[in-house]
Amino acid sequence: MSCTTQEGVSPDTTQGRVVVVGAGPVGMTLALDLARRGTPVVVLDASPVTTANPRCNTTNARSMEYFRRLGLAEEIRRAGLPADHATDVVYCTSMTGPELTRFPFSSSREVLDGTAHELAEWPSPEPQHRISQIFLEPILDRALQESTIAELRRGHRVEAVHDGQDEVTVEVREVATGETYRISAAYVVGCDGGASLVRRSIGARLEGDSEASERRHSVYFRSPDLASHLGTRPGWMYWWFGPTYRGSVVVLDGRELFLCHARVPHGADPAAVDTEQVLAESLGGQFDIETLSVVPWTARRLVADRFHSGRVLLAGDAAHLWLPLGGFGMNTGIADAMSLSWRLHAVLRGWAGTRVLDDYEVERRSVGEATSRAALKIDGDMSGVGRDPALREPGPRGDALRAEVGARIQQVDRQQWFSQGVQFGARYVGSPGVVEAPSDEHGETSAIAAIDQYRPSVDAGARVPHHWRPDGSSLYDQLGDDFTLITRGATAADVEPLRAAAAELGVPLSWLDLEETVDELTYRDRRFVLVRPDHVVAWSSATPPTDPGVLLDSLLGRRTAPESRLRTA
Template sequence: MSAVQDQENIVIVGAGPVGLTLAIDLAARGVKCVVLEMRAENAPAHPKCNTVSARSMEIFRRFGIADEIRQQGLPADYPCDVVYATRYTRNELGRLPIPSWSERFSGRGHDAGWPTDEPPHRVSQLFLEPVLRAKAASVPHIELRYETELLSLEQDNNQVTLVTRDVASGSENTLRASYVIGCDGGRSVVRHEIGVPLEGDDNLGRIKSIFLKSDSLKEKEQLAPAWMTWVINAEQAGTMVALDGKELFLCHCRIPADVSFDGFDPVEGVCGVTGVDFDFEILAEEDWIARRLVAKKYGKGRVYLAGDAAHNWLPFAGFGMNAGIEDAITLSWRLAAINNGWASEELLASYEAERRPVGEQVSRAAMHLAQNQAPPEIPAALEDDTEEGAGLRAFVGAALVERDGPQFNPIGLNFGVPYEGSDVIISDDEEPPEFGIDLYTPSTVPGCRVPHLIFPDGSSLYDQLGPEFTLIRKNKSLDITIFTKAAQRQGMPLEVLDIPLGDQMPYDRELVLVRPDQRIAWRGDSVPADVGTLIEQVCGVFA
């Protein structure tokens, strides 16, 4: 018999980066939530993800933790270059220069010049997650329940009932919630419980990820330091990631088609990728299958999915965890608006309409990057210490740098994926700009991310946006009284931001309505006659 606890408002299953981001953002909007996590409070995170995207860093800036995150991981002067080599320790084929975090704002490097206050940051989830945990523990409205396993859930029209187990004692408890959000990863119990399948391409390759510690590997390195090294050879391909610039590494070993996970020797794999025999300690291993899978639905009833629970694809361009973080932000303001009484529950239906197409688009982009990177055939003489070998290395390296460059300059994946077909975005006649992995055209077309601006005094537009809706007005003399009164009648929080832009592109409309997730909900040159209906629509209230 399980003990019955009081009903909670929102229960989040999973205290990884996605679940913690959702909890922190809900708390900032005054909404209480309970976070269930199977691991212990002091359990180290696995270094699965090793890039925090610019878009995620913008979100963390709003949380007040971007500077702290930027100082985690690699030393301040450690280059974040991407290298291609035949082995981790020798035969460099090519290099994409990316500066250290202390020089990130220098304007130099392969991915320099992005229109944001927060460029991407190369840091492992190993170091990111503790910052998010500490932030979540420090703010009101969040209850973190570690060592709590979700066993089952069921729902009706009014609530969700969860059965959980205390990992330490084995005792079971029953918990009730208004909404449940599954942020519990690729093997999501939440997704399984609501019966939502994954769709897409399965079994695209097999990888063994080995988290290791060695104080002797750096002594054997012959190449200049780099954050990530892609290893291409005919024997053992893989990737090495420097986690702390000293003794912690993550090695992804590609497993041959005729070898099972159990039959693959991780020690031989690491030595094959590095090209040397050395002393190291394996701290953790993880077997995973490369996939391109997206949940058929992002929610059912009062239960919703975010992060790897909703999508699972190859971690190219660093957009597994980061897509999940934007899932969380897209979902959190909706839940808060409903909780705080100024939006309809129908607003939640648009979460899937906005984020699932993004999951499909980004997953296909990641698969394209993976296919584009792999050389069709590895020359037998690639590692030979001969003139032929040197020529082959130069040729293969140049091709890799050219083909794989977009993966490490994914400005379009960060800023250029619009929301289309959403009932709570008021579209106009203009189409959003063309999408490209490394292509971004700032635009105020509804559904796009609001374009970044730096004002003459050095301040940032993003730092001046309100926490909920913001109406950007170019001409202060334009009367918007009817607009603000319509928002007041709905109870929708609205701040007005007057910015003297003149005819500056891309702000080619007098008014731009920005949502809490920094997406554009509407734009126009005057207050529309049916502004009340407009306000209701962006809040999910339909006649």
């Protein structure tokens, strides 16, 4: 290919720049956090506009915590459904047919004004938010467009990636003109989806189940009169059980846009699915409908065999694909982005070694595997529910069966909507990027202990628990942009050796001493908790580190530290 050379807008050298391939939610989140940290970044995407495909429709609590850090949480929460629209999950024979049960959730206005019950029930300052990707992406796009450090190039297709010893070269074609050029960078991150060119460029392969469940038939449609038939408290998502098909319908804008997913029964020909029949069974009646798109797809459970090779890394769907249940797909990708951004910044600024990029693969691959299995479990647990044709019969028999199935759903599918174990409890085990304490482990060896159970912990590898501070702010609002040492009742003399070591090594470190009462079951004897930029506990102890320089060197991959000198007291 004959290419011209086109440099990015940043005056920084190639060695200080990151190229992100793919401007979906994962790629844009990564770019926004890199830019916030001062790292020049160029984002390339073949599409000239944000997505028109309403794929993911939940931004979970963990992602909202990260968007809070980026200063976007409130804007995101005001987008999507109307402010007063409840976000209940409803189970029914059809959207306008008998209701089996529901899980009630608050509107965005209730979250914003502080009256939402989730604020007391969920251990987070930012409960999950129901917003379609078609409304989320424009918010991230605008934030990138406003950045002076990030550059977003839409309509620019990446055609090849060449990893060299000192830099990566990306071959790009501008779609509208056909003009080709090269851009060089210190690192390239592939956030370019399941068919990732970047993944193929490093020879990484997706491994797992290529067909993990029934195939799906998705219909994106507009109906101006359907919403008026959904009762006095319309839901956000409707799980319906029809005579031939079963699936879900997502209310996208509270007015006229909807997304229907139907399962294709085993043995049926996916190509023979009748879209009109799917809509008739899901809606339960005849409505004025404009079909916007129809997408047949296969449910998979695949994770890349590696996330990192040289100067090329993977995040989001480029690294893992699975059933879109619980919003796990996009949100796991957003966590990838926030786990990776600080590492790239630290390596480029010289206060971390390149081993932290290997740590990224170790940590995120383990969580990807565990999350994919959680999604598959949810799908499997519900696969046998609501199969009896009598479910749709009128009269006492049907009423009794519907009550029975509703009660069963409350037991079986609650885990999908209260997935606190996945959202908050994912823990990095065995990573060089954390220092574990052998004496205080709780026997957990998997990245996710349970889908719907969360035990707050300050053990290394866990998300540092949120709590409300006396001034009404979240603990997260008080953490520094980089590493933060949280202490309880510590003196300057206790902390000074670690601060001095960090200063000598160039590691940005903030100190936050908690004077308020904290949960003793969570903190136990831990008076010193070192938190990474991604809100993950790197190290915790009852006493200050005996050799702070060795501790930081080990955590940041600067050199190999003797294990005996790193043990937590």
